[in-house]
Amino acid sequence: MATPPQTTAPRTSLLFRKDPLASVEAQINLLNRTDLGVDESLLTTAASSPQNAFDLSLQSTGRFPLQASSVDTFQLNLGRVCNQTCIHCHVDAGPDRRENMDHATAELAMSVLAQTDIPVVDITGGAPEMCPEFKYIVRESRALGRKVLNRCNLTILFAKGFEDLPEFFLENEVEIICSLPHHRALNTDKQRGDGVFEKSIRALQMLNKLGYGKPGTGLRIVIVTNPVGAFLPAGQGSLEAEWKERLLETYGIEFNELFSITNMPISRYLEWLERTNNLDGYLRKLKDAYNPVAADGVMCKNTISVDWRGYLYDCDFNQMLELKTGFGSPTHLSDFDVSRLAKRRIVTNRHCFGCTAGSGSSCGGSLTE
Numbered sequence: 001m002a003t004p005p006q007t008t009a010p011r012t013s014l015l016f017r018k019d020p021l022a023s024v025e026a027q028i029n030l031l032n033r034t035d036l037g038v039d040e041s042l043l044t045t046a047a048s049s050p051q052n053a054f055d056l057s058l059q060s061t062g063r064f065p066l067q068a069s070s071v072d073t074f075q076l077n078l079g080r081v082c083n084q085t086c087i088h089c090h091v092d093a094g095p096d097r098r099e100n101m102d103h104a105t106a107e108l109a110m111s112v113l114a115q116t117d118i119p120v121v122d123i124t125g126g127a128p129e130m131c132p133e134f135k136y137i138v139r140e141s142r143a144l145g146r147k148v149l150n151r152c153n154l155t156i157l158f159a160k161g162f163e164d165l166p167e168f169f170l171e172n173e174v175e176i177i178c179s180l181p182h183h184r185a186l187n188t189d190k191q192r193g194d195g196v197f198e199k200s201i202r203a204l205q206m207l208n209k210l211g212y213g214k215p216g217t218g219l220r221i222v223i224v225t226n227p228v229g230a231f232l233p234a235g236q237g238s239l240e241a242e243w244k245e246r247l248l249e250t251y252g253i254e255f256n257e258l259f260s261i262t263n264m265p266i267s268r269y270l271e272w273l274e275r276t277n278n279l280d281g282y283l284r285k286l287k288d289a290y291n292p293v294a295a296d297g298v299m300c301k302n303t304i305s306v307d308w309r310g311y312l313y314d315c316d317f318n319q320m321l322e323l324k325t326g327f328g329s330p331t332h333l334s335d336f337d338v339s340r341l342a343k344r345r346i347v348t349n350r351h352c353f354g355c356t357a358g359s360g361s362s363c364g365g366s367l368t369e
């Protein structure tokens, strides 16, 4: 049984503590060093051939190369600043980070959006609400008639200066995608920090009072859960039933849907895997659980991810590894071309096994349940 994350883990970003894994090159080297039991001797750098172990799995099931099929989601990562410092964070976010999207980039993002009919704007971070451009982006996206999802850590609703957020969400009909690793305090606080569970519960109760999560209001709350340890998530359907029952019975909380996601071996979760000697076993587990049906639904196929400087990526995970859109696709908002991006080839590496393991995993939860 894998060891769960320790509460004694440092509560600062990798960058702040000058950990070698703050460097994306070090992360990619570490991922590539692990023996996955795959014969990679025939890999070349030729674009027409598989370039990594994940590509080989795609090829063995007739799915290489991985291609986008549309751009339905414009995912904006507003920066790395966060009021929490969760152990598993793939963004290496925290209060000690300073990166935030500026107004010129936010304006550019909105003018790009206006020239497309991409229906969904998915806002993430860090704690995206801590970016000074957050409200501007929400209002502009709504004025353009787009659905807005906000990836909210819940505790931000109690941070000084952010108390008006619930009303703001309500006014703009923002869908709340919120993280809560477990319906028990101990498991949640181990991963996200002491006291996070209690605040998250209060935040959900507050949102319920505004009508969020209640039948017939159209105000959706989605809870995102992820394993507290080095294992794959259990089935999303059974977890959702369990969570709905427990949260309602114990705290009177209602929500619409549960997304169960796999922890990606990137950034602080990668550092934790290595520090606890779980890395080789976890990567092997992800690779051995490769599910071709999940590969057909990976989020990069219909999402474009934008960073705080306006650079483009196939997904938020590639963004954190600084793997920009490739193979001749536009790489920045300033040369955004939705028709080219909708049929782009996707940049892959070994971390992609995190999306295709078992039932599959994406920002929208399991891919095959």
Ligand code: SF4
Binding pocket: 082, 083, 084, 085, 086, 088, 089, 090, 091, 092, 093, 094, 125, 126, 127, 153, 192
């Ligand atoms: S996982 Fe989310 S809430 Fe936790 S530190 Fe990262 S961005 Fe912040």
Ligand code: SF4
Binding pocket: 298, 299, 300, 301, 314, 315, 316, 317, 318, 346, 347, 348, 349, 351, 352, 355
């Ligand atoms: S990590 Fe990103 S690029 Fe790789 S399969 Fe998942 S969504 Fe696609």
